[in-house]
Amino acid sequence: MKRFLLVTCLLLFLLAFLIPAFYVFWHFSWVPFNVSAFYSLLNFVAALILVFVTAAYVATTKHYVDLFEQDMKTRQATQEEWEMRRFLANRLFIIGDGFVEVFFASKRELEVFLLQVDGVVQSLSAMHRTAIASVTGTGTVPTTAESRANSLSAAAYVRYNERAAEYNWRAQVLLQQAKSLLPKELCQDIEIIFHILSRNFDTVEEGRALIKDYEKNFQSVCRIVSEIHTLGASKAQWRDQTFSTT
Numbered sequence: 001m002k003r004f005l006l007v008t009c010l011l012l013f014l015l016a017f018l019i020p021a022f023y024v025f026w027h028f029s030w031v032p033f034n035v036s037a038f039y040s041l042l043n044f045v046a047a048l049i050l051v052f053v054t055a056a057y058v059a060t061t062k063h064y065v066d067l068f069e070q071d072m073k074t075r076q077a078t079q080e081e082w083e084m085r086r087f088l089a090n091r092l093f094i095i096g097d098g099f100v101e102v103f104f105a106s107k108r109e110l111e112v113f114l115l116q117v118d119g120v121v122q123s124l125s126a127m128h129r130t131a132i133a134s135v136t137g138t139g140t141v142p143t144t145a146e147s148r149a150n151s152l153s154a155a156a157y158v159r160y161n162e163r164a165a166e167y168n169w170r171a172q173v174l175l176q177q178a179k180s181l182l183p184k185e186l187c188q189d190i191e192i193i194f195h196i197l198s199r200n201f202d203t204v205e206e207g208r209a210l211i212k213d214y215e216k217n218f219q220s221v222c223r224i225v226s227e228i229h230t231l232g233a234s235k236a237q238w239r240d241q242t243f244s245t246t
Contacts, residue, residue: 085235
């Protein structure tokens with residue numbers, strides 16, 4: 001655009017000065033000076049100057065209009081990109097917080113179940129010791145007490161299975177959402193931990209072993225959630241970096 005303006009200025013200079021000078025020189029050299037012809041030439045030169053100035057103005061205006069439209073399209077694309085990145089960042093933060101909530105909630109349910117079972121076992125042991133210390137000394141726990149203890153254990157196990165199934169379903173939903181947003185290696189780490197912590201158990205000893213697995217994988221879960229939050233923060237910070245350079 002600068003070259004076009006420079007060439008236009010040069011043409012205007014030639015039209016405004018060189019052509020009239022050549023005309024005057026030519027008339028003074030060959031024929032007597034003709035005022036009307038000279039003014040006609042000046043009018044022609046003025047018309048040419050007006051045409052070139054108008055063309056330069058139109059071309060310059062079109063150039064800046066194109067620049068404005070391009071800038072608006074760039075800003076619109078940038079805004080759309082930012083909206084998408086903000087949406088993805090929010091999804092990542094929600095997924096990371098969801099994994100933390102599911103991890104601690106399922107661990108708490110397992111701890112509550114084990115405490116309930118331990119309470120039932122301790123109650124039966126206390127009744128057994130009381131029966132031994134009684135006058136008869138048979139050590140036999142009443143059948144009704146054993147039935148009640150078994151019913152409490154079964155109810156606690158049913159409740160735990162229901163809550164565990166709910167948390168497993170929530171973890172699977174989060175995992176499916178994370179597969180399209182997280183690196184493949186990170187998703188594989190989440191799947192490994194999920195399979196370890198979502199396994200079923202039949203005895204109290206297996207439940208206690210599962211609690212230990214929760215404790216062993218605690219640091220891994222913290223690392224994974226930290227990486228998810230870092231990825232979400234990087235997408236949110238993209239807006240500041242982009243608009244600082246535009």
